[in-house]
Amino acid sequence: MNKCDQCIVRQLSSLKALNKDEVIKLANSKTTYTIKKGEAIFEEGDVTNGVFCVKDGVGKLSKLSANGKDQIVKLVKSGELLGQRSMISNEPANLSAKAIADMEVCFIPKSEIIHFFNNNNQFSLNLMQSVCEDLKESENDKIALVQKTVKQRLAETLLHLHNEFGENEDKTLKVQLTREELAGIIGTATESCIRLLSDFNKLELIELVGKKIMLKNVKALKRMAE
Amino acid sequence: MNKCDQCIVRQLSSLKALNKDEVIKLANSKTTYTIKKGEAIFEEGDVTNGVFCVKDGVGKLSKLSANGKDQIVKLVKSGELLGQRSMISNEPANLSAKAIADMEVCFIPKSEIIHFFNNNNQFSLNLMQSVCEDLKESENDKIALVQKTVKQRLAETLLHLHNEFGENEDKTLKVQLTREELAGIIGTATESCIRLLSDFNKLELIELVGKKIMLKNVKALKRMAE
């Protein structure tokens, strides 16, 4: 039995469609990397020529703007694939991928993925559905950015982070984002984000435990989000 | 020779990968519709069970918000496929599709597409790339929404419309959008959009010919957009 077979990525991603032989092929071609918090897996413009499996940790896909702000497009966690889009489009990465918490990732060369894509219908359908899921989410985010206020988007994002990543024993959010990163997700200035967190704190919607955030009134947050 | 073979959609979309037999199969299963300006092809929540080929005309994919504003996510023109995402995801439509100019579309049932997807690697790759293209565009739009001002987005959108759809003999933009629709694309209030168009007009970046818009200083618009 080889390592890829039991891997969380294999269980959660499009790779679940692979058969035994394919998994062996996969295990033989992959390369494993450790990425420390803050480090990049790839940068905007890099030609990656493959995809990255996220075995552990949390990463962000983001784009730096002219004025130095880092807009976060998506967070990724263990079990997900990274860099599918640019690999399929045959283009350099449109976004940078960086670790928010220490990560363990495996690189799978493009040739492998294309091989699976061409020979395994279920895999190609899975991959397709995964990109479609990203597309739907991106479109909905886009609409939320325009139609909701910063306050609504912050409430929505806090709930989303809670759902996606869960909470620690002390009930604080498990993903440890800086205020700047949080601002980068909701698309606002860092100061505005901090100010609103203070407001939410005063309203007892959340509690600020140092730099950590604890959701105190989920119902009210939900009401605020829509 | 059957009709689908010469169709513009067949030439431009993922369908270009189909072989002769497949095109015949396609021609036998399709249904043609005429959609008048303003009418819907499908609405948010509809289960479409197939894709629509845009043979002629212009359509918009949009989502209505709680406050009654219609956010436009994408414009589609002849040669493109519509409803790929929700068909692949097996979900009701996330967006509404409506005609902006009279349209001619063909409906292709899901069973056909899935059949092509499973039996024609080039087709599945094409389809995949098309969704990836949409994803990239959506992500970049999302970033632009946050990082650019309304003024910049208007300039950018005018240039984009010019590139995508071209101009009439009188040099005005070929796509005839209402100010409200234009506002829905850039994500702003209709009044703000009108006001900025007036400003651009005074600055001689554009000229307002009745409801039509003519680009007068493309260079300056480009400068303004970034």
Added chain:
DNA sequence: CTATAACTATGACATTTATCATGTTATAAC
């Protein structure tokens, strides 16, 4: 051909959000 509705336009004003300034607190480096 008129009347009705939809679209375009603009002013006045309110609200939201960004920016700049400054101080505090936490974290990391030595």
Added chain:
DNA sequence: GTTATAACATGATAAATGTCATAGTTATAG
């Protein structure tokens, strides 16, 4: 442990954008 650095926080202010009101203009139906 102390110093340096990054992260958090908050006030003051400016800028951008939305909202409401109102009016002119164009298209459409009958």
